[in-house]
Amino acid sequence: MDIQTREVGNVVIFDIDGEITRPAEATLHQFVKAELEKGKRNVILNLDRVGFIDSFGIGEILASYISIHNLGGHLKLCRISKKLYIVLQVTGLIKVLEVFEDCSAALKTFGEP
Amino acid sequence: MDDGRLYRILHRFFDLRPDESRAALSLFAYFFLITFSIYIIKVVEETFLIGINPRLWPYPDLITVGLIGLAAAFNARLLTRLPRRTHAARTVLFFASNLIIFWLVFNMNARDLVLSPTVDSSGLLGAVPLLVTIKDSWPAPVIVFSFWADLFIVMTVTHFWIAVNDVFTLHQAKRTIGFLVTGGLFGGIGGALLMWLLGRVVGPTSLLLVCTAVLVLMLVAIRRVYGQARKIPEGSDAARAASGQRVGYFDSLRTVRRHDYLRVLAALLFSATVVGALVNYQFKSVVKAQIDNDLLRTSFLGSFFFWILVVSAAVHLATTSRLLKTFGVRLAVYVAPIVLILGTVSLFLLPAAGVGLMAWACFMRGSDKTFDNTITQSVRELLYIPVPAAVKYKAKVFIDMFVNKFAVGFGAVLYWVLYRALSFSYRDPVVQVRLIAYFVIGFAGLWITLAGVIYARYVGVLKKDLRKLWQEAHKKLEAHVDVDSVAPIVDLLQSRERSSTLYLMNLFRMVRSDKLTPELREALAFREDEIKARSLDSLLDVGGEAPFREIEEEAPDADLVTVISEVLHLDSFKTVMHSKLAEIVDGPASPEMSRMEAALLAGLMEPTPEVMRSLRRLLEDPSAEVLNYALGSAAVHRHKAHLPLILPHLGQPTTRQAAQAALAAYGPEIDDTLRRHLESDKESLEVRRAIPEVLARTGGQRAADILTEELSRGRGEMEQELVDALFRIRADRPVVLFKKKKILEAVYSIVRACYALILGKGGEESPGGSDGAALGRAALLELRIKRIFDLLTLIYAPDDIAKAYQNILKGTAKSVDHSLELLDNILNRNLKTYLFPLIEDLPQEQRLSVLRKLRRRLDRAASGRRLNWAPRLFRMTSRDRDA
Numbered sequence A: 001m002d003i004q005t006r007e008v009g010n011v012v013i014f015d016i017d018g019e020i021t022r023p024a025e026a027t028l029h030q031f032v033k034a035e036l037e038k039g040k041r042n043v044i045l046n047l048d049r050v051g052f053i054d055s056f057g058i059g060e061i062l063a064s065y066i067s068i069h070n071l072g073g074h075l076k077l078c079r080i081s082k083k084l085y086i087v088l089q090v091t092g093l094i095k096v097l098e099v100f101e102d103c104s105a106a107l108k109t110f111g112e113p
Numbered sequence B: 001m002d003d004g005r006l007y008r009i010l011h012r013f014f015d016l017r018p019d020e021s022r023a024a025l026s027l028f029a030y031f032f033l034i035t036f037s038i039y040i041i042k043v044v045e046e047t048f049l050i051g052i053n054p055r056l057w058p059y060p061d062l063i064t065v066g067l068i069g070l071a072a073a074f075n076a077r078l079l080t081r082l083p084r085r086t087h088a089a090r091t092v093l094f095f096a097s098n099l100i101i102f103w104l105v106f107n108m109n110a111r112d113l114v115l116s117p118t119v120d121s122s123g124l125l126g127a128v129p130l131l132v133t134i135k136d137s138w139p140a141p142v143i144v145f146s147f148w149a150d151l152f153i154v155m156t157v158t159h160f161w162i163a164v165n166d167v168f169t170l171h172q173a174k175r176t177i178g179f180l181v182t183g184g185l186f187g188g189i190g191g192a193l194l195m196w197l198l199g200r201v202v203g204p205t206s207l208l209l210v211c212t213a214v215l216v217l218m219l220v221a222i223r224r225v226y227g228q229a230r231k232i233p234e235g236s237d238a239a240r241a242a243s244g245q246r247v248g249y250f251d252s253l254r255t256v257r258r259h260d261y262l263r264v265l266a267a268l269l270f271s272a273t274v275v276g277a278l279v280n281y282q283f284k285s286v287v288k289a290q291i292d293n294d295l296l297r298t299s300f301l302g303s304f305f306f307w308i309l310v311v312s313a314a315v316h317l318a319t320t321s322r323l324l325k326t327f328g329v330r331l332a333v334y335v336a337p338i339v340l341i342l343g344t345v346s347l348f349l350l351p352a353a354g355v356g357l358m359a360w361a362c363f364m365r366g367s368d369k370t371f372d373n374t375i376t377q378s379v380r381e382l383l384y385i386p387v388p389a390a391v392k393y394k395a396k397v398f399i400d401m402f403v404n405k406f407a408v409g410f411g412a413v414l415y416w417v418l419y420r421a422l423s424f425s426y427r428d429p430v431v432q433v434r435l436i437a438y439f440v441i442g443f444a445g446l447w448i449t450l451a452g453v454i455y456a457r458y459v460g461v462l463k464k465d466l467r468k469l470w471q472e473a474h475k476k477l478e479a480h481v482d483v484d485s486v487a488p489i490v491d492l493l494q495s496r497e498r499s500s501t502l503y504l505m506n507l508f509r510m511v512r513s514d515k516l517t518p519e520l521r522e523a524l525a526f527r528e529d530e531i532k533a534r535s536l537d538s539l540l541d542v543g544g545e546a547p548f549r550e551i552e553e554e555a556p557d558a559d560l561v562t563v564i565s566e567v568l569h570l571d572s573f574k575t576v577m578h579s580k581l582a583e584i585v586d587g588p589a590s591p592e593m594s595r596m597e598a599a600l601l602a603g604l605m606e607p608t609p610e611v612m613r614s615l616r617r618l619l620e621d622p623s624a625e626v627l628n629y630a631l632g633s634a635a636v637h638r639h640k641a642h643l644p645l646i647l648p649h650l651g652q653p654t655t656r657q658a659a660q661a662a663l664a665a666y667g668p669e670i671d672d673t674l675r676r677h678l679e680s681d682k683e684s685l686e687v688r689r690a691i692p693e694v695l696a697r698t699g700g701q702r703a704a705d706i707l708t709e710e711l712s713r714g715r716g717e718m719e720q721e722l723v724d725a726l727f728r729i730r731a732d733r734p735v736v737l738f739k740k741k742k743i744l745e746a747v748y749s750i751v752r753a754c755y756a757l758i759l760g761k762g763g764e765e766s767p768g769g770s771d772g773a774a775l776g777r778a779a780l781l782e783l784r785i786k787r788i789f790d791l792l793t794l795i796y797a798p799d800d801i802a803k804a805y806q807n808i809l810k811g812t813a814k815s816v817d818h819s820l821e822l823l824d825n826i827l828n829r830n831l832k833t834y835l836f837p838l839i840e841d842l843p844q845e846q847r848l849s850v851l852r853k854l855r856r857r858l859d860r861a862a863s864g865r866r867l868n869w870a871p872r873l874f875r876m877t878s879r880d881r882d883a
Helices: A028-036 A055-070 A082-091 A103-109 B003-011 B018-051 B058-081 B084-110 B127-137 B140-167 B170-202 B207-227 B237-242 B249-258 B260-290 B294-332 B335-347 B357-373 B375-384 B389-421 B429-465 B473-480 B483-495 B500-512 B518-524 B528-540 B549-554 B560-569 B571-586 B592-604 B609-618 B624-637 B640-651 B656-679 B685-698 B701-712 B716-732 B740-759 B777-795 B798-810 B813-826 B829-839 B844-863 B878-882
Strands: A002-008 A011-020 A042-053 A074-078 A098-100
Touching: A002 A028, A011 A028, A011 A055, A011 A103, A028 A042, A028 A055, A042 A055, A042 A082, A042 A103, A055 A074, A055 B473, A055 B483, A055 B624, A074 A103, A082 B483, A082 B518, A098 A103, B003 B018, B018 B140, B018 B170, B018 B207, B018 B260, B018 B294, B058 B084, B058 B140, B058 B249, B058 B389, B084 B140, B084 B207, B140 B170, B140 B207, B140 B375, B140 B389, B170 B207, B170 B294, B170 B357, B170 B375, B170 B813, B249 B260, B249 B389, B260 B294, B260 B335, B260 B357, B260 B375, B260 B389, B260 B429, B294 B335, B294 B357, B294 B375, B294 B429, B294 B813, B335 B357, B335 B375, B335 B429, B357 B375, B357 B429, B375 B389, B389 B429, B429 B813, B473 B483, B473 B716, B483 B500, B483 B518, B483 B656, B500 B592, B571 B592, B571 B609, B592 B609, B592 B624, B609 B624, B609 B640, B624 B640, B624 B656, B640 B656, B640 B685, B656 B685, B656 B701, B685 B701, B685 B716, B701 B716, B701 B740, B716 B777, B740 B777, B740 B829, B740 B844, B777 B798, B777 B829, B798 B813, B813 B829, B829 B844
Parallel strands: A011 A042, A042 A074, A074 A098
Antiparallel strands: A002 A011
């Protein structure tokens, strides 16, 4: 899994490439926590190039959501695959996580162009 | 003078911010002029009033009661129809013109009557009939003037406090109130001094013209004040209040009646005012008996008010702000009634001959006036501030004008009844005063009772104004999601594409635990009979053929779970599977998928020694995926022997979640095992960091105590995890109690770390661990403050703390104010002292100065070196114990 971060205004976008599975190196949640510790509160996960997420990966997204939400921030997902959408639907997570078809729509909800 | 210089001068004496200085000074001047004129008018009024027959003393107050309601209604209506600046200015002009008329009337009364029907030396024929009328009607002009004076005082002071509300927010008002009231005190001192020095020379009447000039200056002050009024956001309560809604007397009355808080506030003011009125009658009785001459009386009253105000100013400068800041509204509201009760009781210790009576009367009236000018007035205005603006404007006019005067009228009726019923005209002043004292004690007692009630309501109003801006994350999740099912569902869906055996075992696991929701069924789109057949095939397939074909054929309609469970319990099946398991586990080159299947199967089978042995081996597997399933199976069996194998997996990010879930499944019985690993310095930091989450999930009292104990050790590298776990326990299990002393110790420790962040290291060690060394100070400070508030939810009402934190972080200016005020009223005094400089909006220089001072005190407390005045941080106060 490769994670690139970029900032648009006060929003941090994680462009994730690969599979969000049990990693040998740093986890997604650790990346998110690092941004929280820099004072960032608005995060978008761009899952356009994510081919596969296992239960560990879902757990990382949930842990990131909890960390961000409890600090008054927002986590949004964009460009998720159909499979992941089904997973979110079946688990009920679609009612909690905000999902967008494209990342510009997610950015707009943060008041960014 | 520029704002910066002005701020620097004022800041030496008062708690002001740079952007407030000019507005505060304008309000200071406004209040100065109001009270300067009030004390000229009051001395004139009292001089004349004391001079007339005491049986007439209640009449001015009764007239006030009768007419003030109309005046209040008229004023309320004008407040909403006219811009407040215009209304305030026109009111002052009206009163200034009245003063000239009164001067004329009193002057004419003082002149000798011309009896012959000729034109007198002034050349005005009409002056003679007017003189006669005035002389004949005397003391009616005195009574009219007394009513007029009451009206003047109430209306000008009300306009002033409305102007304060227009210019400042709640928190600004609380901070600047000391400065503003000082302006009022200095004005009163000036007016009283003028009367003292000039009263016996010029006489009271001529000084009314001086007052007229002061009112003209007041117009300038009003103009300056409203030039500083803050812009009120559209749509806010204040904006709607200012937009010209109809407000009548009955509307104001209904507003007060509808609000429990305002009713109690009105009752509190009523009882306090009745006490003041009765004390005033006591004072008048004594002064009349001891000073007969008008000029001497003017001078005496001038000096009396002068010294009262000087003492008030000294008391106010030295104590009011400090009292409010240290003890808050909660205790400040009791000060006046308690002193007055004690003073009244002391009357009965005076000799019957009345020695010391004048001194006693001066003390009582002086105390009442002093408190009224300082702490009581400040507290009263602070009690108004949490009320929504639209309600406040209506209510304030009603309460300040009508209720206040009604209470004075009530006191007047009481005195009138006592005067007649107890024949005061035939009684010694000492006896008169003692008889009134019984009623003073009664109403002061009522005052004290209402003070307690209003304080409780005050905090309620603050809380009501605050909303929670967001729900805690895991609560939000639990409301919509079965969090424990998420991983199994994902594993199920994923395994469908990887291994039919794994898939079907996952499916069986879901069915057995009744987690196969309609959404999941639809997503899987399976048919039950197909599944039954395939699952039996897979489970029973030990070499390509199903050896128990007859079972498959004989149980086509049986419940899937029951059938499979029965099969799993068959001895023959167990024998076969044990050997299969051993083959996979012990085999040198078993494929990862086979090991995953074996790990999942171990959780479905009975915990025989062979299965447990296989599971032990699988818990040491190098594959994270195999471990995930093995840990899941370990969670099913909860075998003590597996604990040492599960714990190390807490240290790996790939298996941490599964290991935490597995350990949590053991429940509270392993709390002490977890404690040993948590406390052990030999255990790896990553393992120790993962343990608090497990304890949060087992979540009993013992788990809470273990976490609190570890937190109090002050090893900062796990601080975040410990606080998060405690926060979670508090949210999930409200019955769990937390050791307040230890939590407070942890809070102070984090506060100290926050000070170090702001002030720079200077020898302080910043706690390391998950925060790291390279983080932005502001972000780190915010995280630490969050931890402080998370800990405070353990020892104070969680909702109150959560609301306060969320609104301080992301609320409007008003909700930030209310949050700070709420915290001011619920946190213990020590905690407030150390916490508030971190969360209040202070100028940087002031914050640094305060923090340096507080850090020195914290350092002394932490090192055990205490000076007499340093706070005992780690001793529980009675409030801590009671909470």
